Amino acid sequence: MASQNKNIYSVSSLNRAAKSLLETSLGVIWLSGEISNLTIAVSGHWYFTLKDHSAQIKCAMFRGNNSRAGFTPKHGQQVLVRGKLSLYEARGDYQLIVETMAPEGDGLLKQQFEALKCQLAAEGLFSEALKKPLPEIIKRVGVITSSTGAALHDMLSVLQRRDPRLQVIIYPSQVQGKGSALSVASQIALANARNECDVLIVGRGGGSLEDLWCFNEVEVAYAIYHSQLPVISAVGHEIDVTISDFVADLRAATPSAAAELVSQHKTFVSTQLTTLVTRLKQAMLSTLQHKAHRQSVLKQTLLQHDPKHKLQQQTQHLDEISLRLQHAMHQKLQQQQSLTNQLSNRLAQASPAHKIDIERQKQQQLKYRLTQAMLASLNHSEQSLQHQIQQLNAFSPLATLARGYAIVKDEKGKVSTNAAELTVGETVEVTLEKGQFNATVI
Template sequence: MPKNKNHVYTVSRLNGEVRQLLEGQLSRVWLNAEISNFSAPSSGHWYLTLKDTRSQIRCAMFKGRNQQVTFRPANGQQVLVRGNISVYEPRGDYQLLIDSMQPAGDGLLAQQYEALKLKLSSEGLFATHTKRDLPLNIQRIGVITSPTGAAIRDILHVLKRRDPSIEVIIYPAQVQGAVAAKGLCRAIVNANARNEVDVLLLTRGGGSLEDLWCFNDETLAHHIYNSVIPLISAVGHEIDTTISDYVADLRAPTPSAAAELLSKDTVNKQQKLLTQHSRLKQSWQHFLLQKQAETDRLNHQLYRHDPKRRLQTFQQGFDEVQLKLINALERYLNKLTLKQQALLHRLNHQSPSHKLALSTHQLAHQHKRLFDAMSSLMKQKEQQFNHLTHQLDTVSPLATLSRGYSITFDNQGQVLRNTDDIKVGDTLNTRLRFGEVQSTVINATQKE
């Protein structure tokens, strides 16, 4: 037995301290994984499992957060999520509480971009005090870009219009693709080694996040920061922002705007105004990054002690009970359905209608047999009748008459067989085949 009772944990206390330990040691994390076991109960919260080929983790995304998701998650979908590690104390499971979710393709690039921004900002590459002023009298500009792109044409057009005396040296490099970042780094090194220009302009036209991705390279950022020659970044359109914009001494919203900054006109105030505006914007962006990092740290501390965490735990427990109840009801209903089907089968088997149908069938069969037997008997009796009729006809007096003979009867109706039975004056009736003849005896010859 331990001497100090405080060393004896309850399960609730242990799970609570493990939760505080995980939430204290692990800050917000990004996770790229596949969705499975997704469910959305009536509370509006989402519960899912994120997995890869070897492991999985349970996750929850509460209603206030998932309302910001622009798509409906589905099992098998690859997503990029951001969240905090925690412990669901009632079950003792560690889980990820998601606060952001996006499809994995575009989201991964955006997450890498934000992560690199925070890293380089913490290393001081965006610091305002390291930014160098542009030379006052610019005679030669080095442009790092594609020699066939639209950006160099716009730059040369602006310089020709505003200050044709400025000389332009092009350091050709790819500005898109997997190997573009290395080419841009080599161009910066080459320009610094030759030391023949007053300022460098790193530029290209607009494009998608993937098109501009080579300007978000960490190695390129360090080359820009270490460049001895002041460097201006003018990548894409005004709404496009890359890592090179943050590291450069000055950021121009477009290639044409960069050419405006680097050339003089009759009133040089515009150049100074644009320079100060760009510098102020860089400083403001650097300040925002610092405050964002501090805000994330404070939000994480607030999150750990937020009373809503306890409420979310209760909500998650309620949703689990609700899902279990629904599953139990479905199983119970399925069981009742199977039982009902079995009883219905038995009822149909024992139903009087079934027996009645069977009896009706048997009755019809017996009726047919009786009818067949009667028909057979009638035929048999008819044959017997015809046979007897034939025999009767054979011995019938009528048959004798039909052969030309006649039968004579006395007045008593007796058949006369002998002349001794008649005398003169008797009335006789003679039957022929057709009709009868009545006669009176006038002479009777006796048999000798």
């Protein structure tokens, strides 16, 4: 049973093994992408996602490294970062531990140069063992450069002055701008196919890093590497270094220097010595690069066992817990605030003041209804009174008097309605609409 279980991992051991594999497989890498989901923890560490149009990767940049960045990234910003792949064991998250960061465009060409240089060196394109020596006797020289450039004129002048017998075959090529790398690579392939020269000079005059960039392209590097003819790289000035210089069998500081290398002169022995010294320097450089790579691998191995690395893991875990706690506290506060608002609403609904307001509104409504009822009753009474007054007026003796009639009362005060009942000489009281008077019956 023990032998059957020897390949069974625990989750922790699996994550630890995956972490070790990630950190040692690629080493330090450069990565370009867009910043998103940036979080700056209380500890000062940066956690963010780096993405392009179709993929993304989680990243962490610890305070000791981000303090040297010189800027604070923003959401949506395009950046270039340098770091190493790792795995956050607590969650099993694949992530990039960022060591340096710069806005994309600042030194991007240099970073691409270093990345391609490391890639081709790892593939063995710079190996000294594969470099071909120049022929002892050179009769024909192939030149791959611009047919209108100053570099071609300089090389032809040197060759004519030093060794007029040499035949020069020119393979005109575009050496700057879009498509120039494919142009140079195709001319190298053409020269090999024709096999009509003893050595090739590939290069151009000086310029900016961008101007010389086609000699840093992978197409040119592979074309030089696969060339059966010895290739001399002669790009720019002495201080200019390109990928083609490392891949070529020999590097010349300038195009004119390349012409001197392939032409014999009274200083031939000195030239040969210079060539050997150059190759020795390249061998030393290659050895130093190999040692530097080995040192980098050992450094990465040491970092894996460095307590600082584990401390970073613990710090990242602490930051994660801190962020979760802040989120939980925020949710709890929102819940309590919501509960408080509910209780306040219920209290407001149960408050006597609310009921008093309701009763006051009812009282106002009843008062209004009573007022309206009283007004309606008064209007009705007034209308009834007017009607009765009209009826009373219709039967009132005053109304009769107003039409010119009079009321006659005898001495006893009795209203007389029959003249026959009155006696001659009797005094009667006559009432008119306006005023009254006594009269004697005749």
